Amino acid sequence: MKPVYWMLLAHGELPSDYKSRAREVRLEILRYARKTGSLEELIDNRLDDLPEELQRIVRGLLEQATPMALLWSELREQGAKVISVHDLAYPERLKKSLKGSTPPILYVLGEENVLQAKRSISIIGSRNALPEAKKIARHAGEYFGREDYVVVTGMARGVDQEAVKGALQVGGKVVGVLPFGILSRKDLIPLIREYHEDIFGGRLTLISDLFPKASWKAQYAMARNRLVVGLSEAVLVVQSGLKESLGKDNKKHQSGTWNAVEQAHRMGKRVYVVDLPLEGNRSLIKQGLGIPLPIQDEGPRFSVVEDQMGMEHFQLQQRQSQDKAGMPEANLKGFQPPLFERELPPQSPTSSDKHKRHPNPSKTFASTPSDEATAKKSRKKAKKKSE
Numbered sequence: 001m002k003p004v005y006w007m008l009l010a011h012g013e014l015p016s017d018y019k020s021r022a023r024e025v026r027l028e029i030l031r032y033a034r035k036t037g038s039l040e041e042l043i044d045n046r047l048d049d050l051p052e053e054l055q056r057i058v059r060g061l062l063e064q065a066t067p068m069a070l071l072w073s074e075l076r077e078q079g080a081k082v083i084s085v086h087d088l089a090y091p092e093r094l095k096k097s098l099k100g101s102t103p104p105i106l107y108v109l110g111e112e113n114v115l116q117a118k119r120s121i122s123i124i125g126s127r128n129a130l131p132e133a134k135k136i137a138r139h140a141g142e143y144f145g146r147e148d149y150v151v152v153t154g155m156a157r158g159v160d161q162e163a164v165k166g167a168l169q170v171g172g173k174v175v176g177v178l179p180f181g182i183l184s185r186k187d188l189i190p191l192i193r194e195y196h197e198d199i200f201g202g203r204l205t206l207i208s209d210l211f212p213k214a215s216w217k218a219q220y221a222m223a224r225n226r227l228v229v230g231l232s233e234a235v236l237v238v239q240s241g242l243k244e245s246l247g248k249d250n251k252k253h254q255s256g257t258w259n260a261v262e263q264a265h266r267m268g269k270r271v272y273v274v275d276l277p278l279e280g281n282r283s284l285i286k287q288g289l290g291i292p293l294p295i296q297d298e299g300p301r302f303s304v305v306e307d308q309m310g311m312e313h314f315q316l317q318q319r320q321s322q323d324k325a326g327m328p329e330a331n332l333k334g335f336q337p338p339l340f341e342r343e344l345p346p347q348s349p350t351s352s353d354k355h356k357r358h359p360n361p362s363k364t365f366a367s368t369p370s371d372e373a374t375a376k377k378s379r380k381k382a383k384k385k386s387e
Contacts, residue, residue, distance in 0.1 A: 002040050003075075003082040006105045007068050009039065011211045012061040029054060030085070030104060038086060071183075071212060079200075080182050080212075081108045083115075091115040097230035097267045103209035107182040110205035114173050115231070117150040121305070122228050124260050125159025125238035126280075133239035136274055136300060137162035138169075140236060143302040145172020152232045154179065154224055154256075155191065155206070159238045168198050176206045177228045179221040181214035225260040234270040234309055236302075237261060237290055240280035255280065261289050270308070274300050 009029060014022050033039040036046045047055055083089050083106045095102050123140050137159040141151055145167030153160040155176035167174050180187040198204035210220060229235055240257040247253045261284060264271050273281050273290030284290040293300045
């Protein structure tokens with residue numbers, strides 16, 4: 001792999017008359033690269049196979065190779081890696097989730113193998129979370145980290161950071177999707193200071209698809225939601241505001257959590273919402289955008305989420321076994337669309353149970369050992385049967 005070629009494809013400046021359709025042009029070059037076997041083969045040996053218009057564009061990108069090579073050198077010095085969409089290390093779940101919108105490259109700081117984890121869940125919520133929501137987020141991170149799920153977050157303050165700390169505290173693994181470039185010093189340094197042992201110890205992996213030196217912007221914070229959700233099997237919402245609210249500048253602002261939920265539905269992901277007595281959470285549940293996760297004496301029953309996800313895995317394995325045996329083709333809408341194939345309609349989440357809410361969600365949540373042990377035994381039995 002030649003990282004500089006991929007960085008040029010992702011971030012190189014196009015002629016001004018192509019800027020309005022920059023994404024389409026880059027995807028078209030990538031399609032030709034797939035036909036020839038690789039981007040490197042296309043640029044080094046098969047450039048004349050491109051239409052004349054694309055040849056001009058690629059040659060223009062190659063003129064920017066020197067500054068991009070210096071940037072690649074800086075990335076290597078900082079221990080960051082570049083993974084192209086053609087690499088085996090590129091997360092398969094992300095390709096299936098985003099289809100034609102898959103980023104051509106990811107910048108990775110930390111252990112890259114975690115991106116291929118079979119079990120992962122996004123834990124998301126408000127930056128300005130209430131104390132009880134923070135407790136639930138940390139408890140969720142602990143629970144799923146202990147159960148060998150990779151916890152995926154956007155690394156924002158509030159719910160995100162509490163989920164990260166909870167997972168790391170129990171020896172779990174975390175993927176943090178950054179809303180800035182992986183070489184943006186003013187944005188990255190505070191995270192490195194706080195989490196350097198976890199990053200270099202293989203427990204926390206930071207990723208970004210942005211230009212390496214891009215600084216934080218509100219639009220990047222919203223755009224990273226597609227990666228947070230796309231890397232996960234399911235999404236857990238701890239606290240959300242309403243879809244739109246009036247900011248201090250008297251302008252309407254869209255909730256980032258709400259945006260992530262909408263993206264999850266477009267990808268066919270299951271969404272769970274902690275049933276706190278909050279306007280945003282209740283609105284998501286009322287509109288059918290999330291399966292309510294009730295609060296009981298010991299807090300939310302996260303085992304319910306795991307059991308439902310485990311059942312989906314078991315059903316998928318059964319369908320795949322039937323396919324191999326020559327049985328009628330299984331319907332795998334949410335699992336099979338590869339890169340650049342047409343988009344399939346999202347699956348709507350279903351809720352089979354309606355539970356009673358605990359009247360006092362602000363209490364400290366502690367796990368109940370007997371309940372969790374019973375649930376764990378049940379899951380182990382189901383796993384043995386599926387094997």
